[in-house]
Amino acid sequence: xxxxxxxxxxxxxxxxxxxxxxxxxxxxxxxxxxxxxxxxxxxxxxxxxxxxxxxxxxxxxxxxxxxxxxxxxxxxxxxxxxxxxxxxxxxxxxxxxxxxxxxxxxxxxxxxxxxx
Amino acid sequence: xxxxxxxxxxxxxxxxxxxxxxxxxxxxxxxxxxxxxxxxxxxxxxxxxxxxxxxxxxxxxxxxxxxxxxxxxxxxxxxxxxxxxxxxxxxxxxxxxxxxxxxxxxxxxxxxxxxxxxxxxxxxxxxxxxxxxxxxxxxxxxxxxxxxxxxxxxxxxxxxxxxxxxxxxxxxxxxxxxxxxxxxxxxxxxxxxxxxxxxxxxxxxxxxxxxxxxxxxxxxxxxxxxxxxxxxxxxxxxxxxxxxxxxxxxxxxxxxxxxxxxxxxxxxxxxxxxxxxxxxxxxxxxxxxxxxxxxxxxxxxxxxxxxxxxxxxxxxxxxxxxxxxxxxxxxxxxxxxxxxxxxxxxxxxxxxxxxxxxxxxxxxxxxxxxxxxxxxxxxxxxxxxxxxxxxxxxxxxxxxx
Numbered sequence: 001x002x003x004x005x006x007x008x009x010x011x012x013x014x015x016x017x018x019x020x021x022x023x024x025x026x027x028x029x030x031x032x033x034x035x036x037x038x039x040x041x042x043x044x045x046x047x048x049x050x051x052x053x054x055x056x057x058x059x060x061x062x063x064x065x066x067x068x069x070x071x072x073x074x075x076x077x078x079x080x081x082x083x084x085x086x087x088x089x090x091x092x093x094x095x096x097x098x099x100x101x102x103x104x105x106x107x108x109x110x111x112x113x114x115x116x
Numbered sequence: 117x118x119x120x121x122x123x124x125x126x127x128x129x130x131x132x133x134x135x136x137x138x139x140x141x142x143x144x145x146x147x148x149x150x151x152x153x154x155x156x157x158x159x160x161x162x163x164x165x166x167x168x169x170x171x172x173x174x175x176x177x178x179x180x181x182x183x184x185x186x187x188x189x190x191x192x193x194x195x196x197x198x199x200x201x202x203x204x205x206x207x208x209x210x211x212x213x214x215x216x217x218x219x220x221x222x223x224x225x226x227x228x229x230x231x232x233x234x235x236x237x238x239x240x241x242x243x244x245x246x247x248x249x250x251x252x253x254x255x256x257x258x259x260x261x262x263x264x265x266x267x268x269x270x271x272x273x274x275x276x277x278x279x280x281x282x283x284x285x286x287x288x289x290x291x292x293x294x295x296x297x298x299x300x301x302x303x304x305x306x307x308x309x310x311x312x313x314x315x316x317x318x319x320x321x322x323x324x325x326x327x328x329x330x331x332x333x334x335x336x337x338x339x340x341x342x343x344x345x346x347x348x349x350x351x352x353x354x355x356x357x358x359x360x361x362x363x364x365x366x367x368x369x370x371x372x373x374x375x376x377x378x379x380x381x382x383x384x385x386x387x388x389x390x391x392x393x394x395x396x397x398x399x400x401x402x403x404x405x406x407x408x409x410x411x412x413x414x415x416x417x418x419x420x421x422x423x424x425x426x427x428x429x430x431x432x433x434x435x436x437x438x439x440x441x442x443x444x445x446x447x448x449x450x451x452x453x454x455x456x457x458x459x460x461x462x463x464x465x466x467x468x469x470x471x472x473x474x475x476x477x478x479x480x481x482x483x484x485x486x487x488x489x490x491x492x493x494x495x496x497x498x499x500x501x502x503x504x505x506x507x508x509x510x511x512x513x514x515x516x517x
Contacts, residue, residue, distance in 0.1 A: 033198045040189050048192040078194065 003046060004090035006080040007107040008099050031098040039082060044093060048080035077104070081111070117165050118237040119212035120203055124169065124190065127219065127268050127275050130237070136172060137240070140164045166204050170196065213238060214329050215275050217322060220264075221289040222273050229264040230293045231300070232257055239318040249300065249315055251501075277331050287332060291340050291396070294319050294326070302347050316351065320344045327383075338387035339396035345380030346403035349373040361504050365412045377407045398427045417446045434463035438472060441479075450479040470499035474509060481516065490516035 039045040053075065057065050068075060084090040087110065094106040117140070121133035144161055154160040173190050189195040202208060220233040235241040235249070247257045267273075278286045301315030323341045326332035353371035356362055384400050402423045409415040424440035427433075437460045445453035457476060466472045477492035493513035497506050 029198075033195055036192065036195050037189060037199075040187060040195075045188050047188055048194045050193055080194075 001083050001085060003111040003113070004082050004084050004087075004093075005109045005111055006082060006090070006094050006097070007076050007109065008078045008080070008097070008104060009074055009076055009107060010099075010102075010104040028098065028101070031101070035096055035098060036080070038096075039093065044083045046081040046083050048078065050078035051076060053077075117161065117240070119216035120209055121165070121169060122216065122237070123212050123275055124200075124203055127273060130265060130268070132172070134237075136165060136168050140168055141240075143168075162204055162209075166200055170200060210325055210329070211277070213322070213325055214332065215277055217290050217326065218278055218286055219268065219273055219275060221286070221293045222268070222271075223286075223289055224267050224271055224273075225264045227293065227296060229260040230289075231297050232260045233264045234293060234297060234322070235315075235318070236261055238322060239314075241314075249312065277329075280331075283331055287326075287334070287337070290326065290332075291323075291336060294323050295340060295396070298323075298344055298347070302351070313351065316344070316348065320348060335387045335390050335392065336394045336396055338383050339394055339400050342380045342383035342387055343396055343400040343403055345376045345383060346400060346407050349376035349380065349407060355504075359504060361508050364406065369411065372407065380404065380407070393426070393430075395427060395430050398423050398430065402427070415446070417443050421447060434460045434465050435469070438466065438469075438475060442475060445479055445482070450482045454479050468499055470496045470505065470509075472496075473499065477509075477512065481512070486516040 036045055036048060054066070055068050057068055059065070082090060082093050084093060087108065090108050090110070094108050097106050099106060117137045118130070118133045121136055122130055125132045140161060143164060144157075148154070148157075173196060187199070189199045203212075216238055217234070220237065221230050225233065232246055232250075235246050236243070241249075243254050243257050243261070247254045250257070277283075298316050298319035301312045301317070301319060320341070323337065323344060327337045327341050349372050350367065352373075353367045353369070354362055380400070381404065384397075384404060387397060387400070402420060405416055405420050405423070420443045421440060424436060424443055427436045428440060437456065441453040441456040444456055454476070457472070457479075460466065461472060473492040474496035477489045477496060480486075480489035480492060490513050493509050493516065497509040497513065500506060500509070
């Protein structure tokens with residue numbers, strides 16, 4: 001069993017809060033919850049956290065700037081780590097993500113184990 | 117509350133659950149002192165417990181030790197709030213209390229510890245309150261609780277309602293513990309009276325939860341519940357304003373709680389399905405006969421004797437025989453009753469049972485054999501440690517002149 005990182009970019013549910021009614025927001029979050037709960041029940045859920053929209057970027061010379069300076073749809077809004085046997089399975093898991101109801105994308109990356 | 121938290125943290129971390137509850141209660145005391153008791157105190161406590169748990173999980177989620185016990189859903193900010201809300205929903209709480217009942221009454225734990233564990237985890241009693249209720253000290257209760265928790269860990273007992281094939285066996289243990297807990301509150305005259313009343317009320321509450329769940333809703337449970345209602349109806353009429361015990365004969369039947377009696381009758385009817393007759397059925401029927409008699413003299417002693425005979429057949433208990441002797445004395449007089457007692461009085465169970473000489477004293481008193489009556493009242497007095505019982509027996513003894 002390998003671990004995969006699912007990066008949620010754009011379609012950030014956090015910003016939905018302002019755009020839609022609280023009921024719609026609740027209903028949408030409910031879907032995220034259900035998705036993760038189902039993964040947990042299958043033993044595939046290995047952790048997840050949402051991220052705030054601000055951030056700091058530190059670059060060469062330890063220069064610190066505000067924000068990732070990316071277009072809204074590319075901002076990482078959260079991540080999930082899942083257990084899967086291969087990329088195919090991880091991709092199938094990612095396809096269940098409610099982020100696709102908004103126009104977000106999921107980036108699937110395999111976590112390198114024992115590589116460092 | 118501890119039940120819910122135990123599901124979250126696992127039985128092996130039952131202390132964390134207890135600590136959180138303890139903190140919440142302290143916080144409640146502080147806050148209520150300043151702002152007054154909120155409209156719905158139990159909702160307030162549950163909300164506070166939820167927040168406290170949230171804090172705890174957020175702080176501890178990096179620690180592997182707990183992580184293994186706790187579902188990953190409680191470690192993610194995506195899901196933690198919602199998952200906790202589910203745990204704290206009303207139905208879940210009831211189910212958790214039921215699970216906890218089955219855990220506390222596991223047959224690897226002895227009866228004394230079962231009851232201590234129930235009182236600590238399900239009824240929120242403090243160690244010193246439990247100690248007071250059982251006329252013992254804190255360290256004895258602590259030892260009992262410690263051993264019980266060790267057993268839970270050792271045997272990796274699961275926090276669950278047993279599967280249907282096991283429920284039959286396991287439910288008997290739960291019913292027995294609830295029965296003992298109720299009796300501890302109802303029959304014993306030891307310990308502080310307000311705690312005893314709480315014990316009986318808690319036993320009734322837990323039995324009610326059990327009866328409302330499909331797993332626990334069986335005739336035996338309903339019969340035990342009916343018994344508790346019948347006894348509970350008479351709770352306050354048994355003691356006068358000075359704390360003296362009033363005999364059935366002397367009680368003001370108007371003080372009996374008619375609503376509880378009616379509830380008991382409904383339950384007993386509901387319990388009368390299936391072909392299994394448990395001791396709870398018979399004991400409830402006996403209590404029922406007493407409850408519906410308009411006066412002591414109107415009691416249907418013949419019915420009672422029939423019930424006692426079934427009870428004796430089922431339990432082979434000399435205590436039941438002793439009680440049947442009292443009924444016989446009402447039907448056939450004291451000599452017939454004494455003849456029954458002569459046959460059973462050497463039984464081990466009755467060796468230090470103060471009600472044996474006390475009953476003999478009553479029977480001799482009725483025969484106007486005052487010398488023997490006084491003799492047995494005095495023996496009985498030495499066998500009970502309850503000041504109220506002693507007082508009553510002294511009074512009776514003094515009447516033997």
